[in-house]
Amino acid sequence: MTTTSSTSNQLSTQPLPRKPGAHLLLGDLNAFTHDRLAYLQTIVDHYSPLVEVRFGPVRQLISSSPEGMQQVLQSNNRNYLKEQFFMNFTRLALTSGDNLFTSDGDYWLKQRRIMQPMFHRKQIAGFGDVINGETDHLWASWEGAANSQQPVELGEAMMHLTMQIIGRTMLNVDMQRAQAALHEAYAFVSSHIVDRSANPLLPPLWVPTPVNRRFKQALATIHNALTAIIQRRQTSEETPHDLLAMLLAARYEESGGKMSMAQLVDELFGIVSAGHETTSMALMWTFYLLAQHPHVEQKLHAEVDRVLGGRLPTVTDIDQLTYTRMVLQEVLRLYPPAYITARQAVDADQLHGHTIPAGAKLILNLYGLQRHAAYWPEPQRFDPERFAPQQEANIPKFAYLPFGAGPRKCIGEPLAMMEAQMILAAIVQRYRLRLLADRPVEPSAAFVLRAKAGVWMTLDKRETGKRVDR
Numbered sequence: 001m002t003t004t005s006s007t008s009n010q011l012s013t014q015p016l017p018r019k020p021g022a023h024l025l026l027g028d029l030n031a032f033t034h035d036r037l038a039y040l041q042t043i044v045d046h047y048s049p050l051v052e053v054r055f056g057p058v059r060q061l062i063s064s065s066p067e068g069m070q071q072v073l074q075s076n077n078r079n080y081l082k083e084q085f086f087m088n089f090t091r092l093a094l095t096s097g098d099n100l101f102t103s104d105g106d107y108w109l110k111q112r113r114i115m116q117p118m119f120h121r122k123q124i125a126g127f128g129d130v131i132n133g134e135t136d137h138l139w140a141s142w143e144g145a146a147n148s149q150q151p152v153e154l155g156e157a158m159m160h161l162t163m164q165i166i167g168r169t170m171l172n173v174d175m176q177r178a179q180a181a182l183h184e185a186y187a188f189v190s191s192h193i194v195d196r197s198a199n200p201l202l203p204p205l206w207v208p209t210p211v212n213r214r215f216k217q218a219l220a221t222i223h224n225a226l227t228a229i230i231q232r233r234q235t236s237e238e239t240p241h242d243l244l245a246m247l248l249a250a251r252y253e254e255s256g257g258k259m260s261m262a263q264l265v266d267e268l269f270g271i272v273s274a275g276h277e278t279t280s281m282a283l284m285w286t287f288y289l290l291a292q293h294p295h296v297e298q299k300l301h302a303e304v305d306r307v308l309g310g311r312l313p314t315v316t317d318i319d320q321l322t323y324t325r326m327v328l329q330e331v332l333r334l335y336p337p338a339y340i341t342a343r344q345a346v347d348a349d350q351l352h353g354h355t356i357p358a359g360a361k362l363i364l365n366l367y368g369l370q371r372h373a374a375y376w377p378e379p380q381r382f383d384p385e386r387f388a389p390q391q392e393a394n395i396p397k398f399a400y401l402p403f404g405a406g407p408r409k410c411i412g413e414p415l416a417m418m419e420a421q422m423i424l425a426a427i428v429q430r431y432r433l434r435l436l437a438d439r440p441v442e443p444s445a446a447f448v449l450r451a452k453a454g455v456w457m458t459l460d461k462r463e464t465g466k467r468v469d470r
Contacts, residue, residue: 016061016354017048027054033198036445037367040340044368050352056200058085061356064365064372066398068351072343072364073398074406079349081105083342083361089197092205093189093219096262099270100411108408111267114250115411118170118243124415128315130168131419134161135312135426142431146459151436153454154287158280159183165419166275170243171229171268178225185218186273190447192218226268230261243271271412277448278337279416285335286328286424288455289382291435296384297428300327301462304425313425318418324425326384328417332402334382337448339367341404366401367449375399432460 022028032039032055040062043051049065063072072080081104090102100111117123138161145152160179167175175182192215196202205212233244247264251257259267290297303323307313313321341364349356356362371379375396376386385391403410410416427433435441436456444452 014354016050016052018052019043019047022054026056029055029198037339037443037449040365040368041371043365044372048352050354058361061360061362062365063351063362064368065352066369066375066396069364069366069369069398069401069405071349071351072362073401073404073408076349077406077408079346080343080362081346083344085361086197086342089193092196092215093193093222093269094266095223096260096266099263099266101270101274110252112411114246115243115267115271118246119411119415121414124169124418125315127165127169127415127418128313128422131165131422132312132314132426134164134168135423137164138427139430142459146431146461149458151439151456151458153456154284154433155280155451155454156183158283159276161423162280162283162419163272163276166272169415170271170275171233172238172240172242172244173229173232181221182225182272185221186277188214188218189222190273190277194447222269223265226265226272227261229268230264244268274410275412275415278412279420281337281448281450282328282332282335282416282420283423284451284455285449286331286420287427287433287457288435288441288451289331289334290327290428291433291457293382296327296382297432299323300424300428304429308425308429310429313422315418315422317425318421321421321425322389323384324421325417326387328420328424329387329400330382330384333370333376333386333400334380335443335449336366336370336402338402338404338410339445339449340365367445369399369401372399428462430462432462433457434460 019028023030028039043062044064047062050061050063050068053060053062063069082102087102091097094102098107100108100115103111138157142152142157144150160183163175163179163182167173192211203209203212205215230244230248233248239245247259247267250259290300300323303321304313307317307320318325343362343364345356345358345360345362348358370376373379376399386395398405403413403416434457436458439453439456441455442452444450
């Protein structure tokens with residue numbers, strides 16, 4: 001890999017390879033918006049690891065190599081800020097202007113340092129009882145559907161579960177009463193942000209179109225719910241040790257000041273969104289793939305039955321649930337909730353022998369890279385054995401990035417993996433999930449990788465021995 005510093009005076013003048021066949025006016029905009037995943041796969045299958053494309057008048061670079069990921073996200077990460085075009089659309093959902101997801105520089109570092117202790121492995125180890133309790137409620141809620149063979153939509157069920165868990169662990173609140181409204185609001189806000197960023201010709205938000213009004217109503221639903229949670233905590237005599245307590249207690253070193261209400265709401269907005277959407281979609285895709293690969297499901301059943309014997313898992317079981325983790329890792333390879341990320345170069349840099357100009361916009365093709373035949377034999381095949389302990393060392397470090405890499409690697413990775421592992425192990429003990437033949441599943445690359453019409457499944461009870469209660 002060439003890693004010429006941005007201060008070098010000897011940057012290559014070799015022209016960037018361009019993707020041919022673009023529309024005269026729209027470039028590749030229609031192809032990208034029509035089927036983002038197919039487009040990203042085409043890039044890795046047929047073009048260079050760094051290629052220039054055009055979306056309307058905007059030129060973008062798409063990087064699809066481990067070398068590119070390492071340079072942009074880690075070794076020269078200070079030269080690559082969040083891509084501001086998309087971030088500005090994301091900021092439409094905020095009132096203070098920034099949160100941990102949208103910010104860069106000193107502000108991002110301050111917010112990250114405030115929140116980091118909540119996601120330490122020792123801290124999240126205490127969340128096991130919450131995860132089990134909420135999974136137990138899910139078991140009970142599925143009892144009637146299993147008896148009557150009534151189908152359930154897995155995406156909705158998993159979002160319900162993970163939102164409850166994020167509410168209990170991060171905010172010490174029961175999200176149950178607000179769940180339906182918040183689910184719908186978050187889903188619409190995230191999809192509208194993506195739609196608006198892909199089509200800047202949409203009417204500005206001040207124009208009272210039905211879609212704009214619905215977007216504002218969805219934002220109000222989220223902001224009002226989060227504001228109420230903060231206000232209740234501010235007047236409560238309880239002092240739970242959770243993320244909200246850390247945010248409320250935080251003081252900025254240079255001023256001694258606290259976070260404003262707008263800052264608090266915006267940080268919770270991001271934590272609740274990322275904390276329930278990504279994990280829930282990963283679990284949804286897990287059950288989708290297990291239903292199509294009975295040999296994998298059988299091996300998973302054997303492990304959880306042997307390790308757990310019918311009881312709910314504990315945090316101390318995690319290390320023994322090796323194959324359970326391997327299944328999740330392979331799901332995250334094929335269906336990463338965060339399927340792309342974007343950066344913008346501050347100064348000129350060099351990658352693969354080409355100059356990246358100052359100000360260049362880069363799409364990091366995580367989806368395509370994780371299905372790239374150069375790094376993954378039979379890349380479209382679902383094979384958890386890729387992540388067996390004896391095989392994992394063969395995977396190029398920066399060819400697998402479901403949580404990103406470098407200083408901005410997802411702060412919630414330890415919690416997300418522990419939560420998903422415990423939920424998966426618990427559910428497959430009690431139920432086998434079967435896809436409905438008449439409800440085809442189609443991925444939808446929105447803010448996260450969803451299923452366009454959901455994943456509809458029926459529930460078959462499993463007998464795994466007498467259950468041992470917690």
